[in-house]
Amino acid sequence: MTRVTLFKTSQYKERIYLLFVKRSLFYLIILLIIQSLIAYGSILLFDILPESLTGMPKEHVIQRQLQTGAANLIRLQIAEHPERSAQETLNQLQPLFGYQLMLTPNTHNLSDTVEESLIHHGIGFDDEDSYIYATLDDNNLLKLGPMASSDILDANLMSFWIYLILWSIISSIIFFIIFYLAFSHYWRDTVNIRHTAEALTEGNLKARVKPAQTWLFKPLTIVLNRMAAQIEHLVTTNQTMSHAMAHELRTPLSRVRFELSMMEEAQTIDEVIPYIDGIKQDVDELEALINISLNFFKLQQNKIVPNLTTINLPIWVNKLCDSLMMLKPDNFSFLHRCDYIECQIDTRLTDIIIKNLIMNAFKYANSQAELTIYQKDKKLFIEVDDDGAGINPVERHKVFIPFSRLDTSRTRSTGGYGLGLAYVKLIAEAHNGSVFITTSELGGAKFVVILNHDLGE
Numbered sequence: 001m002t003r004v005t006l007f008k009t010s011q012y013k014e015r016i017y018l019l020f021v022k023r024s025l026f027y028l029i030i031l032l033i034i035q036s037l038i039a040y041g042s043i044l045l046f047d048i049l050p051e052s053l054t055g056m057p058k059e060h061v062i063q064r065q066l067q068t069g070a071a072n073l074i075r076l077q078i079a080e081h082p083e084r085s086a087q088e089t090l091n092q093l094q095p096l097f098g099y100q101l102m103l104t105p106n107t108h109n110l111s112d113t114v115e116e117s118l119i120h121h122g123i124g125f126d127d128e129d130s131y132i133y134a135t136l137d138d139n140n141l142l143k144l145g146p147m148a149s150s151d152i153l154d155a156n157l158m159s160f161w162i163y164l165i166l167w168s169i170i171s172s173i174i175f176f177i178i179f180y181l182a183f184s185h186y187w188r189d190t191v192n193i194r195h196t197a198e199a200l201t202e203g204n205l206k207a208r209v210k211p212a213q214t215w216l217f218k219p220l221t222i223v224l225n226r227m228a229a230q231i232e233h234l235v236t237t238n239q240t241m242s243h244a245m246a247h248e249l250r251t252p253l254s255r256v257r258f259e260l261s262m263m264e265e266a267q268t269i270d271e272v273i274p275y276i277d278g279i280k281q282d283v284d285e286l287e288a289l290i291n292i293s294l295n296f297f298k299l300q301q302n303k304i305v306p307n308l309t310t311i312n313l314p315i316w317v318n319k320l321c322d323s324l325m326m327l328k329p330d331n332f333s334f335l336h337r338c339d340y341i342e343c344q345i346d347t348r349l350t351d352i353i354i355k356n357l358i359m360n361a362f363k364y365a366n367s368q369a370e371l372t373i374y375q376k377d378k379k380l381f382i383e384v385d386d387d388g389a390g391i392n393p394v395e396r397h398k399v400f401i402p403f404s405r406l407d408t409s410r411t412r413s414t415g416g417y418g419l420g421l422a423y424v425k426l427i428a429e430a431h432n433g434s435v436f437i438t439t440s441e442l443g444g445a446k447f448v449v450i451l452n453h454d455l456g457e
Contacts, residue, residue, distance in 0.1 A: 024176075028172060028176070031172045031175065031382060032165070032166075032168045032169065032172055035167070035168035035171050035172060036164045036165065036167075036168045037066065038292075039068045039164050039167050039168060040164060041183070050144075053169045054449070056061065057147075058252075059125070059127055060361040061125075062126035062130075063132060063147055064117060064121060064123055064124060064125050064132075065121065065127065067125070067132045067144060067147070068084065068121075068123055068133075070097075070125050070144065071122075071132065071134035071142060074090070074093060074101065074134075074142060074144075075134070075136065075142070076088075077089050077093060077210060078090075078136065079137070086103055086136065086138070086140065087103055087260065090102070090103065097144075097382070099144060099145050099147060100143075100144070100145060100146075101142070101143075101144060102142075102143040102144075103136075103140045103141070103142065103143065104133075104140065104141045104143045105136075105139070105140060105141070106139050106140060106141050110124070110126065110133065111126060111127075113126075113127075114126050114133055115254070118133060118134075118135055118141075120275065122134060122135045123135075125147070129145070129146065129147035129408060130145055130146040130147045130148075131143055131146055131147070132144040132145055132147060156356075161402065164168065184276045185213040185214045186214050186216065186217070188213065189212045189213060189217040189221070190217070191216050192209050192210050192212075192221075193209055193217065193220065193221065193224065196208065196209045196224065196228070197224070200228055205231060205232040205235060206232065207228065208225050208228060208229075209221040209224050209225055231354065242363050248340065249286065251281075251360055251423065251428070252282040252283075252285045252286050253286075255282050256279055256283075259275040259278045259279050259282070260275075260279070262275050263275045263276075304432055306345075306346035306349060306389060306430060307346050307348070308344040308345060309345065309346070309347055310342060310343070310344050311342065311343070311344075311345065311347060312342055313338055313340075313341050313342065313343055313373065314337065314338045314339070314340050314341075317336060317338045317354075317371075317373060318336075318338075320354055320355070321334075321336045321358075321371065323358070324355065324358055327359065327362060328362060329362055332362070332365070332367055332369075333367060333368035333369075334358075334361075334362075334368070334369050334370070334371075335368075335369075335370045335371070336370070336371035336372075337370070337371070337372050337373070338371075338372075338373040339373065339374045339375055340372070340374055343375065345380065345451065346431075348378055349430070349431075350382075350427075350451070352423055352424070352427060353382060353423075353424050353427055353428070353449055354371070354382060354426050356420035356423060357371075357382070357384040357447050357449070358371060359420065360384070360420060360421065360447070361384050361385075361386040361388075364386060364388040364389070364445075365386035365387050365388045365444060366386075366387050366388055366444075367387060368386070368387050368442060369384065369385060369386040369387070369442075370385045370386075370442065371383070371384050372384075372385075379433070379450050379451065379452050380450070380451040381448065381450055382448070382449040382450075382451070383447065383448050383449075384446070384447045385440035385441065385442045385444065385446045386440060386442060386444040386445060386446075387440070387443045387444045387445075388444035388445060389444065390439060390440070390443065390445050391445045394435040396436070399421050399437070400421050400422055400424070400425040400435065400440040401422065402422045421435075421447075424447075426447050426448060428451065430448065431451040431452055433449065433450040433451045433452040434449075434450050435447065435448065435449045435450070436448055
Protein backbone atom coordinates (compact mmCIF):
# COMPACT_ATOMS: atom_id res chain seq x y z
CA MET A 1 0.00 0.00 0.00
CA THR A 2 1.46 3.40 -1.01
CA ARG A 3 1.99 6.34 1.32
CA VAL A 4 -0.80 8.26 -0.43
CA THR A 5 -3.21 5.38 0.15
CA LEU A 6 -2.15 5.11 3.81
CA PHE A 7 -2.61 8.87 4.24
CA LYS A 8 -6.08 8.75 2.68
CA THR A 9 -7.00 5.78 4.87
CA SER A 10 -5.80 7.65 7.98
CA GLN A 11 -7.79 10.74 6.98
CA TYR A 12 -10.84 8.61 6.33
CA LYS A 13 -10.64 6.93 9.77
CA GLU A 14 -10.13 10.34 11.44
CA ARG A 15 -13.22 11.74 9.70
CA ILE A 16 -15.23 8.71 10.71
CA TYR A 17 -14.08 9.04 14.33
CA LEU A 18 -14.92 12.77 14.51
CA LEU A 19 -18.28 12.16 12.91
CA PHE A 20 -18.97 9.38 15.42
CA VAL A 21 -18.00 11.63 18.38
CA LYS A 22 -20.12 14.55 17.18
CA ARG A 23 -23.14 12.41 16.54
CA SER A 24 -22.70 10.58 19.84
CA LEU A 25 -22.66 13.88 21.76
CA PHE A 26 -25.68 15.13 19.86
CA TYR A 27 -27.62 11.95 20.50
CA LEU A 28 -26.51 11.97 24.16
CA ILE A 29 -27.93 15.47 24.69
CA ILE A 30 -31.18 14.51 22.99
CA LEU A 31 -31.32 11.34 25.07
CA LEU A 32 -30.72 13.29 28.32
CA ILE A 33 -33.62 15.62 27.55
CA ILE A 34 -35.92 12.76 26.66
CA GLN A 35 -34.86 10.78 29.75
CA SER A 36 -35.52 13.80 31.99
CA LEU A 37 -39.00 14.21 30.58
CA ILE A 38 -39.63 10.50 30.96
CA ALA A 39 -38.38 10.53 34.56
CA TYR A 40 -40.52 13.53 35.50
CA GLY A 41 -43.60 12.07 33.83
CA SER A 42 -43.02 8.70 35.49
CA ILE A 43 -42.78 10.28 38.96
CA LEU A 44 -45.97 12.26 38.42
CA LEU A 45 -47.80 9.22 37.10
CA PHE A 46 -46.57 7.04 39.99
CA ASP A 47 -47.60 9.66 42.52
CA ILE A 48 -51.20 9.84 41.31
CA LEU A 49 -51.70 6.11 41.14
CA PRO A 50 -53.79 4.61 43.97
CA GLU A 51 -52.13 2.82 46.89
CA SER A 52 -53.82 -0.42 45.81
CA LEU A 53 -51.63 -0.44 42.68
CA THR A 54 -48.33 0.96 43.97
CA GLY A 55 -48.37 -0.65 47.46
CA MET A 56 -46.99 2.59 48.90
CA PRO A 57 -49.09 4.84 51.22
CA LYS A 58 -49.58 8.49 50.37
CA GLU A 59 -47.46 11.18 52.00
CA HIS A 60 -50.27 12.52 54.15
CA VAL A 61 -50.91 9.03 55.60
CA ILE A 62 -47.23 8.54 56.42
CA GLN A 63 -46.91 11.94 58.10
CA ARG A 64 -50.16 11.44 60.04
CA GLN A 65 -48.96 8.11 61.41
CA LEU A 66 -45.51 9.48 62.29
CA GLN A 67 -46.80 12.57 64.09
CA THR A 68 -49.83 11.12 65.91
CA GLY A 69 -47.73 10.27 68.97
CA ALA A 70 -46.20 13.76 69.15
CA ALA A 71 -49.63 15.42 68.79
CA ASN A 72 -51.13 13.22 71.53
CA LEU A 73 -48.26 14.00 73.94
CA ILE A 74 -48.73 17.73 73.33
CA ARG A 75 -52.48 17.34 73.98
CA LEU A 76 -51.71 15.54 77.31
CA GLN A 77 -49.35 18.32 78.39
CA ILE A 78 -52.00 20.93 77.64
CA ALA A 79 -54.67 18.93 79.51
CA GLU A 80 -52.41 18.34 82.58
CA HIS A 81 -51.78 22.08 83.04
CA PRO A 82 -55.14 23.79 82.88
CA GLU A 83 -53.75 26.64 84.99
CA ARG A 84 -51.84 27.98 82.00
CA SER A 85 -52.84 28.63 78.43
CA ALA A 86 -52.18 26.23 75.59
CA GLN A 87 -49.75 28.70 74.03
CA GLU A 88 -47.67 28.81 77.22
CA THR A 89 -47.46 25.01 77.22
CA LEU A 90 -46.35 25.07 73.58
CA ASN A 91 -43.71 27.68 74.37
CA GLN A 92 -42.37 25.48 77.15
CA LEU A 93 -42.27 22.41 74.87
CA GLN A 94 -40.85 24.21 71.83
CA PRO A 95 -37.14 23.59 72.65
CA LEU A 96 -37.82 19.84 72.57
CA PHE A 97 -38.98 19.85 68.90
CA GLY A 98 -37.22 20.52 65.64
CA TYR A 99 -40.20 22.25 64.11
CA GLN A 100 -42.62 24.97 65.16
CA LEU A 101 -45.47 24.34 67.64
CA MET A 102 -48.33 26.75 66.95
CA LEU A 103 -52.04 27.33 67.52
CA THR A 104 -54.39 28.30 64.74
CA PRO A 105 -58.12 29.00 64.77
CA ASN A 106 -60.39 26.15 63.77
CA THR A 107 -61.78 28.46 61.11
CA HIS A 108 -58.50 28.15 59.16
CA ASN A 109 -59.16 27.12 55.51
CA LEU A 110 -57.94 23.55 55.07
CA SER A 111 -58.10 21.13 52.15
CA ASP A 112 -60.82 18.52 51.95
CA THR A 113 -58.27 15.77 52.62
CA VAL A 114 -57.12 17.43 55.86
CA GLU A 115 -60.70 18.14 56.98
CA GLU A 116 -61.66 14.54 56.41
CA SER A 117 -58.59 13.28 58.26
CA LEU A 118 -59.34 15.58 61.23
CA ILE A 119 -62.88 14.27 61.45
CA HIS A 120 -61.86 10.58 61.37
CA HIS A 121 -58.45 10.63 63.07
CA GLY A 122 -58.20 13.95 64.87
CA ILE A 123 -54.98 14.72 62.99
CA GLY A 124 -54.21 15.53 59.34
CA PHE A 125 -51.30 16.47 57.07
CA ASP A 126 -51.46 19.23 54.44
CA ASP A 127 -49.32 18.20 51.43
CA GLU A 128 -49.16 21.76 50.10
CA ASP A 129 -47.64 23.54 53.11
CA SER A 130 -46.19 20.43 54.89
CA TYR A 131 -47.94 21.19 58.26
CA ILE A 132 -49.59 18.78 60.67
CA TYR A 133 -52.97 19.86 62.08
CA ALA A 134 -54.47 18.26 65.22
CA THR A 135 -57.73 19.04 67.04
CA LEU A 136 -57.76 20.43 70.59
CA ASP A 137 -60.56 20.60 73.18
CA ASP A 138 -60.99 24.31 72.64
CA ASN A 139 -61.86 26.03 69.37
CA ASN A 140 -58.25 25.94 68.14
CA LEU A 141 -56.10 23.59 66.08
CA LEU A 142 -52.57 22.48 66.93
CA LYS A 143 -50.28 23.30 63.99
CA LEU A 144 -46.92 21.52 63.76
CA GLY A 145 -44.29 22.10 61.09
CA PRO A 146 -43.19 22.53 58.49
CA MET A 147 -42.33 18.85 58.31
CA ALA A 148 -39.30 17.54 56.43
CA SER A 149 -40.29 15.44 53.42
CA SER A 150 -38.45 12.82 51.37
CA ASP A 151 -40.84 13.21 48.46
CA ILE A 152 -38.82 14.37 45.44
CA LEU A 153 -41.83 16.32 44.18
CA ASP A 154 -41.74 18.42 47.36
CA ALA A 155 -38.05 19.27 46.97
CA ASN A 156 -36.91 22.65 45.66
CA LEU A 157 -36.49 23.15 41.93
CA MET A 158 -32.70 22.85 41.95
CA SER A 159 -32.74 19.57 43.88
CA PHE A 160 -35.44 18.19 41.64
CA TRP A 161 -33.49 18.96 38.46
CA ILE A 162 -30.27 17.57 39.96
CA TYR A 163 -32.13 14.34 40.60
CA LEU A 164 -33.49 14.28 37.05
CA ILE A 165 -30.07 14.99 35.52
CA LEU A 166 -28.33 12.31 37.60
CA TRP A 167 -31.01 9.79 36.75
CA SER A 168 -30.79 10.68 33.03
CA ILE A 169 -26.99 10.53 32.93
CA ILE A 170 -26.83 7.14 34.64
CA SER A 171 -29.56 5.68 32.44
CA SER A 172 -27.97 7.19 29.30
CA ILE A 173 -24.56 5.75 30.14
CA ILE A 174 -26.10 2.34 30.72
CA PHE A 175 -28.04 2.69 27.47
CA PHE A 176 -24.94 3.66 25.48
CA ILE A 177 -22.94 0.77 26.95
CA ILE A 178 -25.68 -1.68 25.99
CA PHE A 179 -26.03 -0.01 22.59
CA TYR A 180 -22.28 -0.17 22.00
CA LEU A 181 -22.03 -3.82 22.99
CA ALA A 182 -25.02 -4.67 20.83
CA PHE A 183 -24.21 -2.62 17.71
CA SER A 184 -20.45 -1.98 17.67
CA HIS A 185 -19.94 -4.93 15.33
CA TYR A 186 -22.60 -3.55 13.00
CA TRP A 187 -20.83 -0.19 13.04
CA ARG A 188 -17.47 -1.75 12.19
CA ASP A 189 -19.00 -3.76 9.36
CA THR A 190 -20.71 -0.64 8.02
CA VAL A 191 -17.44 1.33 8.11
CA ASN A 192 -15.58 -1.51 6.36
CA ILE A 193 -18.22 -1.74 3.63
CA ARG A 194 -18.23 2.02 3.13
CA HIS A 195 -14.41 2.16 3.05
CA THR A 196 -14.29 -0.61 0.45
CA ALA A 197 -17.02 1.02 -1.66
CA GLU A 198 -15.12 4.33 -1.64
CA ALA A 199 -11.88 2.55 -2.56
CA LEU A 200 -13.61 0.87 -5.50
CA THR A 201 -15.05 4.23 -6.54
CA GLU A 202 -11.54 5.72 -6.52
CA GLY A 203 -10.35 2.95 -8.85
CA ASN A 204 -8.75 0.51 -6.41
CA LEU A 205 -10.29 -2.63 -7.90
CA LYS A 206 -8.33 -4.89 -5.57
CA ALA A 207 -10.14 -3.53 -2.51
CA ARG A 208 -12.21 -6.15 -0.68
CA VAL A 209 -14.42 -6.07 2.39
CA LYS A 210 -13.12 -7.83 5.49
CA PRO A 211 -15.30 -10.78 6.57
CA ALA A 212 -18.35 -9.40 8.37
CA GLN A 213 -18.82 -10.21 12.05
CA THR A 214 -22.60 -9.82 11.97
CA TRP A 215 -25.18 -12.00 10.29
CA LEU A 216 -26.92 -8.94 8.82
CA PHE A 217 -23.93 -7.81 6.74
CA LYS A 218 -22.39 -11.19 5.87
CA PRO A 219 -24.48 -11.63 2.68
CA LEU A 220 -23.77 -8.02 1.68
CA THR A 221 -20.00 -8.39 2.07
CA ILE A 222 -20.02 -11.61 0.06
CA VAL A 223 -22.01 -9.98 -2.75
CA LEU A 224 -19.83 -6.85 -2.69
CA ASN A 225 -16.62 -8.90 -2.89
CA ARG A 226 -18.03 -10.95 -5.75
CA MET A 227 -19.04 -7.78 -7.54
CA ALA A 228 -15.59 -6.27 -7.00
CA ALA A 229 -13.92 -9.44 -8.29
CA GLN A 230 -16.17 -9.46 -11.33
CA ILE A 231 -15.50 -5.80 -12.04
CA GLU A 232 -11.77 -6.34 -11.64
CA HIS A 233 -11.94 -9.33 -13.99
CA LEU A 234 -13.93 -7.41 -16.60
CA VAL A 235 -11.70 -4.35 -16.44
CA THR A 236 -8.52 -6.43 -16.54
CA THR A 237 -9.84 -8.46 -19.46
CA ASN A 238 -10.92 -5.35 -21.34
CA GLN A 239 -7.55 -3.71 -20.72
CA THR A 240 -5.78 -6.85 -21.91
CA MET A 241 -7.97 -6.99 -25.00
CA SER A 242 -7.41 -3.30 -25.71
CA HIS A 243 -3.65 -3.70 -25.49
CA ALA A 244 -3.77 -6.91 -27.50
CA MET A 245 -5.97 -5.35 -30.19
CA ALA A 246 -3.58 -2.41 -30.45
CA HIS A 247 -0.74 -4.88 -30.93
CA GLU A 248 -2.71 -6.93 -33.50
CA LEU A 249 -3.73 -3.81 -35.43
CA ARG A 250 -0.18 -2.52 -35.56
CA THR A 251 1.11 -5.26 -37.89
CA PRO A 252 -1.43 -4.91 -40.77
CA LEU A 253 -1.31 -1.12 -40.44
CA SER A 254 2.48 -1.20 -40.71
CA ARG A 255 2.17 -3.36 -43.82
CA VAL A 256 -0.35 -0.94 -45.34
CA ARG A 257 1.97 1.99 -44.65
CA PHE A 258 4.86 0.12 -46.21
CA GLU A 259 2.78 -0.86 -49.25
CA LEU A 260 1.59 2.74 -49.74
CA SER A 261 5.21 3.92 -49.55
CA MET A 262 6.24 1.34 -52.16
CA MET A 263 3.35 2.39 -54.41
CA GLU A 264 4.64 5.97 -54.37
CA GLU A 265 8.00 4.75 -55.57
CA ALA A 266 6.58 2.42 -58.23
CA GLN A 267 7.32 3.41 -61.86
CA THR A 268 4.70 1.34 -63.67
CA ILE A 269 1.15 0.15 -63.06
CA ASP A 270 2.34 -3.45 -63.00
CA GLU A 271 4.50 -2.64 -59.99
CA VAL A 272 1.53 -1.03 -58.21
CA ILE A 273 -0.96 -3.92 -58.63
CA PRO A 274 0.73 -6.35 -56.15
CA TYR A 275 0.73 -3.65 -53.48
CA ILE A 276 -2.96 -2.95 -54.10
CA ASP A 277 -3.75 -6.63 -53.62
CA GLY A 278 -1.67 -6.63 -50.43
CA ILE A 279 -3.56 -3.60 -49.09
CA LYS A 280 -6.88 -5.34 -49.81
CA GLN A 281 -5.74 -8.40 -47.87
CA ASP A 282 -4.59 -6.27 -44.95
CA VAL A 283 -7.91 -4.38 -44.92
CA ASP A 284 -9.75 -7.71 -44.90
CA GLU A 285 -7.57 -8.84 -42.00
CA LEU A 286 -8.30 -5.62 -40.08
CA GLU A 287 -12.03 -6.00 -40.68
CA ALA A 288 -11.98 -9.64 -39.53
CA LEU A 289 -10.03 -8.69 -36.42
CA ILE A 290 -12.47 -5.89 -35.55
CA ASN A 291 -15.52 -8.09 -36.14
CA ILE A 292 -14.27 -10.98 -34.04
CA SER A 293 -13.25 -8.57 -31.24
CA LEU A 294 -16.68 -6.92 -31.25
CA ASN A 295 -18.36 -10.31 -31.12
CA PHE A 296 -16.23 -11.30 -28.14
CA PHE A 297 -17.10 -8.04 -26.33
CA LYS A 298 -20.80 -8.66 -26.93
CA LEU A 299 -20.51 -12.22 -25.70
CA GLN A 300 -18.61 -11.03 -22.62
CA GLN A 301 -20.91 -8.15 -21.70
CA ASN A 302 -24.24 -9.86 -22.30
CA LYS A 303 -25.30 -12.56 -19.91
CA ILE A 304 -25.38 -15.85 -21.78
CA VAL A 305 -28.51 -17.83 -21.02
CA PRO A 306 -28.23 -21.41 -22.33
CA ASN A 307 -31.19 -22.52 -24.44
CA LEU A 308 -31.38 -26.19 -23.44
CA THR A 309 -32.65 -28.77 -25.88
CA THR A 310 -32.98 -32.52 -25.35
CA ILE A 311 -30.94 -34.38 -27.95
CA ASN A 312 -29.41 -37.76 -28.64
CA LEU A 313 -25.82 -36.84 -27.85
CA PRO A 314 -23.94 -39.49 -29.96
CA ILE A 315 -25.92 -38.70 -33.12
CA TRP A 316 -25.40 -34.97 -32.69
CA VAL A 317 -21.65 -35.37 -32.00
CA ASN A 318 -21.19 -37.64 -35.06
CA LYS A 319 -22.76 -35.02 -37.33
CA LEU A 320 -20.62 -32.28 -35.83
CA CYS A 321 -17.38 -34.24 -36.21
CA ASP A 322 -18.23 -35.27 -39.78
CA SER A 323 -18.60 -31.61 -40.71
CA LEU A 324 -15.06 -30.96 -39.45
CA MET A 325 -13.36 -33.81 -41.26
CA MET A 326 -12.68 -31.72 -44.35
CA LEU A 327 -10.63 -29.32 -42.21
CA LYS A 328 -8.47 -32.10 -40.78
CA PRO A 329 -4.79 -31.94 -41.84
CA ASP A 330 -3.44 -34.64 -44.16
CA ASN A 331 -2.20 -37.83 -42.53
CA PHE A 332 -3.93 -36.86 -39.30
CA SER A 333 -5.80 -39.33 -37.05
CA PHE A 334 -8.91 -38.06 -35.30
CA LEU A 335 -11.12 -40.27 -33.11
CA HIS A 336 -14.23 -39.37 -31.13
CA ARG A 337 -16.07 -41.28 -28.42
CA CYS A 338 -19.36 -40.34 -26.79
CA ASP A 339 -21.60 -42.00 -24.20
CA TYR A 340 -24.96 -43.19 -25.52
CA ILE A 341 -27.15 -40.79 -23.60
CA GLU A 342 -29.87 -38.28 -24.13
CA CYS A 343 -29.21 -34.96 -22.42
CA GLN A 344 -30.19 -31.33 -22.40
CA ILE A 345 -27.61 -28.95 -23.87
CA ASP A 346 -27.49 -25.70 -25.74
CA THR A 347 -26.49 -27.07 -29.14
CA ARG A 348 -25.34 -23.67 -30.45
CA LEU A 349 -22.99 -22.95 -27.54
CA THR A 350 -21.78 -26.54 -27.19
CA ASP A 351 -21.09 -26.53 -30.95
CA ILE A 352 -18.76 -23.53 -30.45
CA ILE A 353 -16.93 -25.30 -27.62
CA ILE A 354 -16.31 -28.54 -29.50
CA LYS A 355 -15.36 -26.82 -32.80
CA ASN A 356 -12.85 -24.52 -31.11
CA LEU A 357 -11.24 -27.37 -29.16
CA ILE A 358 -11.02 -29.62 -32.22
CA MET A 359 -9.69 -26.85 -34.49
CA ASN A 360 -7.15 -26.03 -31.79
CA ALA A 361 -6.05 -29.70 -31.83
CA PHE A 362 -5.84 -29.67 -35.64
CA LYS A 363 -3.47 -26.68 -35.45
CA TYR A 364 -1.12 -27.78 -32.70
CA ALA A 365 -1.16 -31.61 -32.66
CA ASN A 366 1.52 -33.55 -34.51
CA SER A 367 -0.55 -36.37 -35.98
CA GLN A 368 -3.51 -37.33 -33.81
CA ALA A 369 -6.26 -36.02 -31.56
CA GLU A 370 -9.18 -37.54 -29.65
CA LEU A 371 -12.56 -36.20 -28.53
CA THR A 372 -14.23 -37.83 -25.53
CA ILE A 373 -17.66 -36.83 -24.20
CA TYR A 374 -19.26 -38.48 -21.18
CA GLN A 375 -21.61 -37.78 -18.28
CA LYS A 376 -20.73 -38.01 -14.61
CA ASP A 377 -22.70 -36.78 -11.58
CA LYS A 378 -25.12 -34.97 -13.91
CA LYS A 379 -22.22 -33.02 -15.43
CA LEU A 380 -21.20 -33.16 -19.05
CA PHE A 381 -17.45 -33.63 -19.60
CA ILE A 382 -15.88 -32.68 -22.95
CA GLU A 383 -12.22 -33.71 -23.32
CA VAL A 384 -9.89 -33.18 -26.28
CA ASP A 385 -6.42 -34.80 -26.28
CA ASP A 386 -3.61 -34.17 -28.74
CA ASP A 387 -0.03 -35.34 -29.24
CA GLY A 388 1.43 -31.88 -29.73
CA ALA A 389 4.12 -30.08 -27.79
CA GLY A 390 1.85 -29.59 -24.79
CA ILE A 391 1.59 -26.51 -22.60
CA ASN A 392 3.77 -25.58 -19.65
CA PRO A 393 1.64 -25.85 -16.44
CA VAL A 394 2.74 -22.35 -15.42
CA GLU A 395 1.36 -20.88 -18.66
CA ARG A 396 -1.83 -22.91 -19.06
CA HIS A 397 -4.09 -20.18 -17.70
CA LYS A 398 -2.78 -17.75 -20.32
CA VAL A 399 -4.30 -19.59 -23.27
CA PHE A 400 -7.78 -18.49 -22.14
CA ILE A 401 -6.78 -14.81 -22.21
CA PRO A 402 -7.94 -13.04 -25.40
CA PHE A 403 -5.23 -12.59 -28.07
CA SER A 404 -2.72 -14.54 -25.98
CA ARG A 405 0.01 -16.61 -27.62
CA LEU A 406 2.59 -18.75 -25.91
CA ASP A 407 5.89 -20.18 -27.12
CA THR A 408 7.02 -20.87 -30.68
CA SER A 409 5.11 -24.17 -30.79
CA ARG A 410 1.96 -22.06 -31.07
CA THR A 411 3.03 -19.22 -33.33
CA ARG A 412 1.27 -16.75 -35.60
CA SER A 413 1.81 -19.05 -38.53
CA THR A 414 -1.02 -21.23 -37.28
CA GLY A 415 -3.48 -18.36 -37.87
CA GLY A 416 -6.31 -17.00 -35.73
CA TYR A 417 -6.37 -14.28 -33.13
CA GLY A 418 -6.29 -16.22 -29.87
CA LEU A 419 -9.99 -15.78 -29.09
CA GLY A 420 -11.25 -19.34 -29.60
CA LEU A 421 -10.33 -20.65 -26.15
CA ALA A 422 -11.49 -17.38 -24.56
CA TYR A 423 -14.90 -18.13 -26.13
CA VAL A 424 -14.79 -21.63 -24.63
CA LYS A 425 -14.08 -20.25 -21.15
CA LEU A 426 -16.97 -17.75 -21.36
CA ILE A 427 -19.44 -20.40 -22.48
CA ALA A 428 -18.33 -22.87 -19.80
CA GLU A 429 -18.80 -20.24 -17.09
CA ALA A 430 -22.26 -19.45 -18.49
CA HIS A 431 -23.13 -23.10 -17.79
CA ASN A 432 -21.83 -22.78 -14.19
CA GLY A 433 -18.94 -24.92 -15.34
CA SER A 434 -15.22 -24.59 -15.91
CA VAL A 435 -12.38 -25.36 -18.32
CA PHE A 436 -8.83 -26.42 -17.54
CA ILE A 437 -5.79 -28.06 -19.12
CA THR A 438 -3.85 -31.15 -18.06
CA THR A 439 -1.25 -33.37 -19.67
CA SER A 440 -2.66 -35.84 -22.21
CA GLU A 441 -1.83 -39.51 -22.34
CA LEU A 442 -1.02 -38.89 -26.02
CA GLY A 443 1.86 -36.68 -24.93
CA GLY A 444 0.39 -33.25 -25.62
CA ALA A 445 -2.33 -31.21 -23.95
CA LYS A 446 -5.74 -32.30 -22.70
CA PHE A 447 -8.48 -29.68 -22.63
CA VAL A 448 -11.31 -30.50 -20.21
CA VAL A 449 -14.61 -28.60 -20.26
CA ILE A 450 -17.27 -29.26 -17.60
CA LEU A 451 -20.84 -28.10 -18.24
CA ASN A 452 -22.83 -28.06 -15.03
CA HIS A 453 -26.61 -28.12 -15.59
CA ASP A 454 -29.51 -30.55 -15.65
CA LEU A 455 -28.53 -33.13 -18.24
CA GLY A 456 -31.65 -35.27 -17.97
CA GLU A 457 -31.66 -39.00 -17.45
